[in-house]
Amino acid sequence: MKENKIKSYLLYSIGEIVLVVVGILVAVQIDNLNEARKERKKEVHYLTNIRADLVSNLGIIDHFLEEWGQCINSAQIVVEHIEGKPITDWDTFNRHCINVWNWERFYQTNNTFEELTYSGNLAIISNDSIKSQLLNLDAMLQRLIAEEDHFRFDSEEIIYPPLYELIDMHPLIQNYMGKDVTFTMDMYVEYFSDTRVKNGFLMAILEFSTMNSQLRERKEITHNLIEIIDKEITR
Secondary structure, three states: OHHHHHHHHHHHHHHHHHHHHHHHHHHHHHHHHHHHHHHHHHHHHHHHHHHHHHHHHHHHHHHHHHHHHHHHHHHHHHHHHHOOOOOOOHHHHHHHHHHHHOOOOOOOOOHHHHHHHHHOOHHHOOOHHHHHHHHHHHHHHHHHHHHHHHHHHHHHHHHHHHHHHHOOHHHHHHHHOOOOOOOOHHHOHHHHHOHHHHHHHHHHHHHHHHHHHHHHHHHHHHHHHHHHHHHHHHO
């Protein structure tokens, strides 16, 4: 009878231990599932914000494709006139010159990616394709900034100096602001004779074309990334 009691006690004790272990495992599993749900909710939140930034950037890219495309067209027209094509509309010619002189640097909406990067939370994005494309876009941005810096250097070296040295900019700015101004070729003879002027506009054609090519590639990757994010959010 004593042996039976001991066996029953041992079986009961083992059963209690098994129940406790199972209870702990179940609790840990539930806790892990809750944490996973929280992480997934946070990931979807970041992905949604990244998607919003990307959509905003598509509009910005289109804006700069148009702006820089106008700079290319204006520079080509100015070069034609420097090479001898008669200027019949001085107001239009002046606007073409100012389009290039007054070029605009590229900017973008990148708040969510920067927050993830600087906080060290980029790993919260579980989809490797999304992370890879985001990093690719960031690397492309650095190349675009480098190209902008190149054109900025060319502007400071060969575009702006002859403009500041050889032309009275007051009537040019007045005309650009909508006031009636009379232009004559005498105002531009010395300016057109400076080799830096033509070279500067030629560099504008080259470098804005390069930057627009980079923007078109960036636009394509952005569209693809938005599609990947849409699938990831809804899975």
